[in-house]
Amino acid sequence: MSIVTLTSDFGSKDSFAASMKGVILRINQQAQIVDITHEIGPQDIWEAAFSLKTAYSYFPKGTVHLAVVDPGVGSGRRPIIAVTESYYFVGPDNGIFSLIYQEAERLRVHHITAAHYFLPNPGPTFHGRDIFAPVASWLSKGIPSGNFGDVVEDYVKLNVPLPKVAAGGIEGHVIHIDRFGNVITNIGFKDLRSLFPEGTEVGPVTITVAGKEIKGMKKFYAEAGPGEASAIFNSSGYLEIFLFKQNARTALSLKRGEPVRLALQK
Amino acid sequence: MSIVTLTSDFGSKDSFAASMKGVILRINQQAQIVDITHEIGPQDIWEAAFSLKTAYSYFPKGTVHLAVVDPGVGSGRRPIIAVTESYYFVGPDNGIFSLIYQEAERLRVHHITAAHYFLPNPGPTFHGRDIFAPVASWLSKGIPSGNFGDVVEDYVKLNVPLPKVAAGGIEGHVIHIDRFGNVITNIGFKDLRSLFPEGTEVGPVTITVAGKEIKGMKKFYAEAGPGEASAIFNSSGYLEIFLFKQNARTALSLKRGEPVRLALQK
Amino acid sequence: MSIVTLTSDFGSKDSFAASMKGVILRINQQAQIVDITHEIGPQDIWEAAFSLKTAYSYFPKGTVHLAVVDPGVGSGRRPIIAVTESYYFVGPDNGIFSLIYQEAERLRVHHITAAHYFLPNPGPTFHGRDIFAPVASWLSKGIPSGNFGDVVEDYVKLNVPLPKVAAGGIEGHVIHIDRFGNVITNIGFKDLRSLFPEGTEVGPVTITVAGKEIKGMKKFYAEAGPGEASAIFNSSGYLEIFLFKQNARTALSLKRGEPVRLALQK
DSSP states (O other): OEEEEEEESOOSSSSHHHHHHHHHHHHOTTEEEEEEESOOOTTOHHHHHHHHHHHGGGSOTTOEEEEEOOTTTTSSOOEEEEEESSOEEEEESSSTTHHHHHHOSSEEEEEOOOGGGSOSSOOSSOHIIIIIHHHHHHHHTTOOGGGGOOEESOOOOOOOOOOEEETTEEEEEEEEEOTTOOEEEEEEHHHHHTTSOTTSOOOOEEEEETTEEEESOOSSGGGSOTTOOEEEEOTTSEEEEEBTTBOHHHHHTOOTTOEEEEEEOO | OEEEEEEESOOSSSSHHHHHHHHHHHHOTTEEEEEEESOOOTTOHHHHHHHHHHHGGGSOTTOEEEEEOOTTTTSSOOEEEEEESSOEEEEESSSTTHHHHHHOSSEEEEEOOOGGGSOSSOOSSOHIIIIIHHHHHHHHTTOOGGGGOOEESOOOOOOOOOOEEETTEEEEEEEEEOTTOOEEEEEEHHHHHTTSOTTSOOOOEEEEETTEEEESOOSSGGGSOTTOOEEEEOTTSEEEEEBTTBOHHHHHTOOTTOEEEEEEOO | OEEEEEEESOOSSSSHHHHHHHHHHHHOTTEEEEEEESOOOTTOHHHHHHHHHHHGGGSOTTOEEEEEOOTTTTSSOOEEEEEESSOEEEEESSSTTHHHHHHOSSEEEEEOOOGGGSOSSOOSSOHIIIIIHHHHHHHHTTOOGGGGOOEESOOOOOOOOOOEEETTEEEEEEEEEOTTOOEEEEEEHHHHHTTSOTTSOOOOEEEEETTEEEESOOSSGGGSOTTOOEEEEOTTSEEEEEBTTBOHHHHHTOOTTOEEEEEEOO
């Protein structure tokens, strides 16, 4: 059995995702299809990149990850397959796999051109169904990635702003806000760790966001008092701003892009 | 392995759809269950008919499509199985399969009466779980459709208003608005094609909707300028009104039923 | 093949649920994963308990039901496995399985401590992925529940207020409002039945809720007139307040906890 995951901005009220699943199953009835999410904001390539990044590595080796947030559908943008040491990624060449490229130990990107793997007469608005789904399904059946098209080197990468790490602290920003209103930043535990000599403990820090100061880090959510703006390194290794059983996004009026500063306490 | 798809207005916050899946798997543990959508507006039979129509034909031959938008549950409305040349459809006889009936090359409709296939003591409010799910699952296991009840001819069909095609143009209306705010009409490419002699090219057209004129058709979304109300024949073959990376529904204040006129340019 | 169901407050826009599915499939690629719902209100343990209760018993014997609404994640609250005569339940020991405990004929609860079944280095905020998903998947592969930890007796039970049944009537309250705005109470048909001698018919009743009187019970939804506040015993056996094709929650301004009184008509 082989696994195909789906990430898209197709939502759940239309039949877009279901049509892709039908196409996949018609080619490979043994495929096990798993939704990562279809609730990516319309055309929000970054959000798709982030969702995929937080989930892809938990799937079995050989999984085919199909991602379709594709405002350029029907234009000249290329359909691609990215092959890493463990997974296949299928989607448009618009940067949606940028965070995968950063983490891959080995990476090869193919420009998909072998139209005999597509549905006949692909329409102009739904390559998810007509091109990406059949390619992903054929891949999941074992067709070698090289059969779909030549290797390219000039694939598109999103500009992914990294946090600025200096001696006294780290400057980052909000990269995602989850369903609970927890606010995830691009500051990683490794960034903090790098401020201290190896073998020593990480010292106390102060987080500043939207004019608010947060002293110290929590070890788990329930450690925070009622209404207390708090910070934690979450289970993806990112600095996260939260309020226990409350929505930090609304409580602190935060949004994606908001600057976040982590400073060592003197 | 056999596939059962689900279409309903049960939403995703309650356990309705899950109960149906449990019932299906208890009867046929080999069933592969695929959601088309559960986000149909409450009691919106048309929307369910449309969603099903845009997705069903992409599934493997033999797929059982189960659809439950069922305001008449527990009343006298009949449970039915519709059998076409390629698929089975299971649901209430309220017109939910009307668009399937239009497209089927062969069609046979059974009134489901064989209660020994139901869950024991079906409740009055949830035939999706107690009647339709078990029937769909038994069908997916290969029980012949004739075993469930007699053929009927007076099954319910929704009044599906077709576009009016005249020499100078086509009058249709909005039949669906998708997650992106793209506005889908009942004007098909075939309707436009029929205005021109065979072997000739399709000439330029003007679309009028909500007092707004759209000149010409785009070939793909990204061809439209920022904020430009545009039209395209989408990947289901329907005329679609859109704005690139914007929501045409809100930008143009459109809703289902809104008249749309396509006229040949002089 | 073995079935694992998922119930959570993770929503569908983030990749939380997908990460759990990846973990499950990496351990047991034969697992069939079914979502009950991920749309439980954030931290709403009761709602999760109710959703699970209405769905779990429709699944095949041996199904592993995984439920994660877990505000105490990372704190001292225990991870548990509850084993009944037919199913396994995996989740935090915060009362989420309270309604299962009430219905189980046989019940054994294990405190999960065998860390070699967890993902390496579980994070502080996502035991769904790092602890519960792998345990559920190993269970679905046939690892005996006793291998995960010792039996405990002091597992947490929510205070589940039962309706007060007296000679003249029953006092209960609203316990759930579904997607349609149907308002479900904790008054069961058995409660009503108990007011009448065995072998006699159930007499006419009046329901009072939010100052509104509802005379008599409907047999099915469509029996109610337009705009008529109505009551029915639904397919889970609960007294339900509804309006035909309308939203009773908004029409009657009802919410969870609202008192409901059922009185015998004189």
